[in-house]
Amino acid sequence: xxxxxxxxxxxxxxxxxxxxxxxGKAKSFVKxxxxxxxxxxxxxxxxxxxxxxxxKTTVGRTILRLHDVTGGTxxxxxxxxxxxSKKELRSLRPHMQMIFQDPYSSLSPxxxxxxxxxxxxxxxxxxxxxxxxxxxxxxxxxxxxxxQYFYRYPHEFSGGQRQRICIARAVALNPEFIICDEPVSAxxxxxxxxxxxxxxxxxxxxxxxxxxISHDLSVVEHISDTIGVMYLGNLVETGDKAKIxxxxxxxxxxxxxxxxxxxxPDMKMNRIILKGDIPSPANPPSGCKFRTRCQYCMDVxxxxxxxxxxxxxxxxxxxxxxxxx
Amino acid sequence: xxxLNKFKKKKIQGVDDTEYLTLRDERRISKExxxxxxxFERNKxxxxxxESEYLSQMRDSRNVVEFDDLHTYFYTDIGTxxxxxxVTYDVPQxxxxxxxxxxxxxKSVTSLSLMQLVQAxxxxxxxxxxRYLASDGKCYNIAKMPRSEMLHIRGKEISMIFQEPMTxxxxxxxxxxxxxxxxxxxxxxxxxxSAKAHSIEMLQLVGIAMPDKVYASYPHELSGGMRQRVMxxxxxxxxxxxxxxxxxxxxxxxxxxxxxxxxxxxxxDKINGSIMLITHDLGVIAEMADYVVVMYAGRIIEKGTVRxxxxxxxxxxxxxxxxxxxxxxxxxxxLYSIPGQVPNPINMPNHCYFKNRCEKCxxxxxxxxxxxxxxxxxxxxxxxxxxEDRDAVYFxxxxxxxSE
Numbered sequence: 001x002x003x004x005x006x007x008x009x010x011x012x013x014x015x016x017x018x019x020x021x022x023x024g025k026a027k028s029f030v031k032x033x034x035x036x037x038x039x040x041x042x043x044x045x046x047x048x049x050x051x052x053x054x055x056k057t058t059v060g061r062t063i064l065r066l067h068d069v070t071g072g073t074x075x076x077x078x079x080x081x082x083x084x085s086k087k088e089l090r091s092l093r094p095h096m097q098m099i100f101q102d103p104y105s106s107l108s109p110x111x112x113x114x115x116x117x118x119x120x121x122x123x124x125x126x127x128x129x130x131x132x133x134x135x136x137x138x139x140x141x142x143x144x145x146x147x148q149y150f151y152r153y154p155h156e157f158s159g160g161q162r163q164r165i166c167i168a169r170a171v172a173l174n175p176e177f178i179i180c181d182e183p184v185s186a187x188x189x190x191x192x193x194x195x196x197x198x199x200x201x202x203x204x205x206x207x208x209x210x211x212x213i214s215h216d217l218s219v220v221e222h223i224s225d226t227i228g229v230m231y232l233g234n235l236v237e238t239g240d241k242a243k244i245x246x247x248x249x250x251x252x253x254x255x256x257x258x259x260x261x262x263x264x265p266d267m268k269m270n271r272i273i274l275k276g277d278i279p280s281p282a283n284p285p286s287g288c289k290f291r292t293r294c295q296y297c298m299d300v301x302x303x304x305x306x307x308x309x310x311x312x313x314x315x316x317x318x319x320x321x322x323x324x325x
Numbered sequence: 326x327x328x329l330n331k332f333k334k335k336k337i338q339g340v341d342d343t344e345y346l347t348l349r350d351e352r353r354i355s356k357e358x359x360x361x362x363x364x365f366e367r368n369k370x371x372x373x374x375x376e377s378e379y380l381s382q383m384r385d386s387r388n389v390v391e392f393d394d395l396h397t398y399f400y401t402d403i404g405t406x407x408x409x410x411x412v413t414y415d416v417p418q419x420x421x422x423x424x425x426x427x428x429x430x431x432k433s434v435t436s437l438s439l440m441q442l443v444q445a446x447x448x449x450x451x452x453x454x455x456r457y458l459a460s461d462g463k464c465y466n467i468a469k470m471p472r473s474e475m476l477h478i479r480g481k482e483i484s485m486i487f488q489e490p491m492t493x494x495x496x497x498x499x500x501x502x503x504x505x506x507x508x509x510x511x512x513x514x515x516x517x518x519s520a521k522a523h524s525i526e527m528l529q530l531v532g533i534a535m536p537d538k539v540y541a542s543y544p545h546e547l548s549g550g551m552r553q554r555v556m557x558x559x560x561x562x563x564x565x566x567x568x569x570x571x572x573x574x575x576x577x578x579x580x581x582x583x584x585x586x587x588x589x590x591x592x593x594d595k596i597n598g599s600i601m602l603i604t605h606d607l608g609v610i611a612e613m614a615d616y617v618v619v620m621y622a623g624r625i626i627e628k629g630t631v632r633x634x635x636x637x638x639x640x641x642x643x644x645x646x647x648x649x650x651x652x653x654x655x656x657x658x659x660l661y662s663i664p665g666q667v668p669n670p671i672n673m674p675n676h677c678y679f680k681n682r683c684e685k686c687x688x689x690x691x692x693x694x695x696x697x698x699x700x701x702x703x704x705x706x707x708x709x710x711x712x713e714d715r716d717a718v719y720f721x722x723x724x725x726x727x728s729e
Contacts, residue, residue: 158666188667190662190663222651262653
């Protein structure tokens with residue numbers, strides 16, 4: 001079923017030049033995203049986790065062509081986004097939307113809510129002019145906003161409601177694919193639950209496909225169907241949620257999972273505490289990038305980059321520990 | 326004109342209960358506030374205050390700090406915000422007390438009151454006592470202490486780790502300069518050399534690999550986890566009896582969070598001090614704290630030992646907080662969410678603040694603010710639900726489900 005895959009990302013690369021000389025020729029690159037491949041099936045949610053600075057957000061932004069692609073392909077509904085012209089891209093834009101992390105800085109303080117949600121609807125002619133008002137009000141209602149707030153400004157809303165506005169803005173265009181870049185990390189716990197429930201409800205109602213970027217594993221576990229774990233620009237493990245959480249294979253995934261504090265005082269954890277910080281992406285370690293912090297590091301890790309291989313159906317890992325078998 | 330009318334704000338019943346103040350009202354309020362705060366400020370700035378005025382007696386000599394009916398208000402131009410409204414709890418020696426709650430519920434203001442760091446002149450400790458048992462055996466009431474005396478305690482005996490390691494280090498000074506300053510201020514007879522040696526030793530204590538290099542570098546050269554370590558080293562530098570950690574790991578990644586929590590735990594034992602841990606992450610609390618205080622809208626709604634709070638939570642808000650957090654390896658179809666949001670803290674009515682969001686709300690909740698009910702020597706909660714039957718179980722803590 002090739003048609004099942006809404007988004008196929010293959011060998012996606014995004015390098016940023018640094019130390020450019022006077023003539024504009026870059027001497028070296030920061031490999032923010034280096035050879036990332038995954039697929040997302042229609043109507044499912046993929047969670048992307050990793051520490052800050054590992055390239056999660058860059059993956060999201062590059063898929064939407066908010067940044068240009070350095071290499072690789074992004075097939076969205078059978079078309080390669082990386083090669084589309086601006087005009088073609090524009091016609092595809094309504095089908096893919098983004099929800100940003102900080103609801104305080106991603107809304108224009110000078111626009112009323114109705115205009116924030118409706119601006120793109122008008123630009124893309126989603127509904128006829130006569131139905132515009134009622135359409136926006138319906139979208140607001142779907143997202144748990146009172147339609148009376150149409151003429152209010154963002155500063156009159158709390159964080160949770162602002163995030164609802166951001167969601168309404170994305171949803172108003174009838175997209176198929178929404179990238180959510182840490183949509184709940186700036187919110188309080190009780191508000192987080194409201195927003196997550198809203199996103200799940202919208203998904204069952206309209207069949208959206210989400211790419212959910214977050215560093216909070218418990219949230220990702222709750223909302224995702226498949227999960228990708230990133231480290232320093234690479235995917236180190238992908239697979240079904242159940243497989244990853246029940247049987248994490250990559251040492252980094254194991255450490256990440258064990259580091260999540262559990263809300264139970266009697267639980268004794270065998271915590272794997274990683275030493276040190278994430279290395280600089282401008283000068284990553286040779287071979288396996290994780291080897292500097294890995295407790296199972298072997299000689300081969302220094303020399304060879306581990307291949308991203310499938311070890312059981314739907315569960316892929318990039319680690320030398322499993323390459324001998 | 327019809328176009329303009331469209332943009333006019335219509336007041337919606339039930340949705341829009343906040344009143345908009347006229348400019349005249351605002352001016353009147355701010356004038357009144359100025360009068361009140363001036364009085365407070367004058368009191369604080371007095372010189373040669375006799376010690377008897379701020380000496381007090383601890384209720385229990387095993388405690389380091391006792392908050393007793395503390396009220397901290399903010400006199401703003403739109404009304405008085407009762408940020409902390411009658412908070413009472415103890416911090417025993419050698420323990421970790423966790424303070425949980427959503428943002429805006431007064432967690433941080435409580436701890437800032439203890440440091441006398443509340444934003445003045447708007448923010449003032451209005452009444453109540455904060456008793457602190459100093460290392461010299463005297464018990465001070467910090468709420469009444471003059472500013473000059475406070476200098477000897479702040480940073481030396483009580484120190485604080487702030488949430489944002491990014492903004493709480495000065496970007497134009499090296500780490501070393503900032504760390505030495507603490508030592509030079511508080512240690513008598515400290516010289517530049519001894520301060521440097523001490524700072525480097527502290528950096529080593531918090532697990533920084535190359536303390537000499539970090540000592541000479543600027544904050545922007547370090548990663549978030551390293552900066553937080555520097556903050557902790559700075560807080561430890563004078564051997565404090567109490568460390569206030571205000572969301573020390575919120576801005577950090579999980580793997581770094583695990584490192585920092587591990588470090589804090591180790592250090593508490595090493596210096597035999599107490600920690601006040603302020604956070605909204607229940608997982609962190611469960612792991613670190615001995616006692617837990619749950620705050621909501623400026624008041625304590627439940628307090629007890631960590632086991633009591635997590636195994637037999639009483640207050641609907643505590644239960645709601647626990648159920649709304651998804652947890653790893655515990656699958657639920659739908660997250661529980663507490664409806665609504667934390668109420669506007671201005672002009673709060675005198676009934677249970679959680680009333681509008683509570684699913685167990687009864688007629689009684691509309692009356693007086695519920696009293697603190699005692700469930701065990703250490704476990705208290707303020708809720709009418711348990712007035713008749715203290716052992717009643719309305720919520721099952723382990724499954725998170727409501728039991729009938």
